[in-house]
Amino acid sequence: MALPRTDTVVSYPTGATDGTGTVLHIEPVGERFAVLLDATPCHPVDAGWPDQGSDRATLTWNGGSADIVDCIVAATDGSLLYLGGDIPVRKGTEGWTFVVAHLVTDAPPVGQVVTVEIDAKYRRSLSLGHTGCHLASLALNRAMTGRWSKEVRTDALGTPDFDAEANDTSRILERGSLDTYRLGKSLRKKGFSTEGIAEALPGIETEVNTTLADWVAENAPVRIDRDGDRLTDRRYWVCTLADGEARIACGGTHATGLGELGSLRATLTLEDADGTPVLTMRTAQD
Template identity: 50%
Template structure:
């Protein structure tokens, strides 16, 4: 299968439409996979499946799924999602956006159209997720007894230290943090956390309200158009520009969120903290 290199992607710039040459088609279970040279579709990333895949059409056909694929140079088999046997960027492999449809794509060049409202809702959720993580870091800063890596605002990075899963949903996100022995050894104190959760959420929400009102700019820095490019989310918050590695989609200003709020829940055994973020 002559793919000719990794798929080029335009979604980091906010694109939702495009036209491109078809470079490969192949069966995917009982469905059909199509790879094009360049796409506006954001696929599900199997390595950190936080943001769901875009929906829309390719060549007029509904896209039932959109996933990451990889094929070794000179080989015919396209590996999909968790079946990919190598790390992203491994030399000799092409990394692909695979559009899955119920019917085969037969044209050699196709129009691609992402459902714009669905994309915007996920972009709002992802932007709010990053802001919420920064606000939570600030609200929990006083619970650290040891020095740990700091986030872009100088607070101990609880989010990156403790997170076990993150799921972007339309207009929000659900993030789960592990409060186990490993985190305590690193210096985090969970003593009395349950009783203090309302106050912690209040502190985080006050920051979020301030950041949304600031109408801060948001942008994605990408070193190239390839799917494998390591992209970074940036936000010019009051007093500091922050950055977080991220391959998702986002809004362009914090004011577009309307409002952001978090709710915090602790599991009965105190081992997990769940943060639910809503925007709008």
């Protein structure tokens, strides 16, 4: 079975929760099969930045169906298929094709037209969580502004980008998110002051939540701008706030307006990890 030579067409950035595609290739993976389609609405997890997990979905074809037990970004050089963390090159590398691999326990035949149906309720919960995560990162950057003594890159609203400089892990939850930030020596060398941050944390949290409440109340629309409809085409989360237009590169799924987030709150905690302060921000929506 020949491996695809063009990147998968993806419709999840438009909010699609169902679609059809033609089976191009099937690859045995242990007791499962990686099904490659020419097009899919299924959001895959990306090993390079696995903040948002894969959709829950079902694959249906004439005479059969199977739950998609996982959906991941894969890549091929034309001879072998590499899944997830085994991909040896960066996304978009010339000569490589990047595809969405749907992992199932029962596969349709190559050439079969299949229907992909997404668990829309679960997708929406992650989309809300992802939009809230972007908003909270911007609010946290704003609350940390006074702790910088040197110029660093700025975020989408022109504020020193604490999130980009310090973020260690990020995970999108159902109607929420969880991010950790290392406040170590390298961050301090860039000009960030950690002095008295433990004592200041309640005030920082209050400032973040005040900003979030103001932004959510604006109910600004959210859209995804795309350079194209292929998996490797750049996509951007765009939200026009009263403070300016925020435009953030992002491959996830999102709400269509901030009002959908309801009551969005962030909780900040500080812990020690082998001598390095680690700040954790958890967001949750009512």
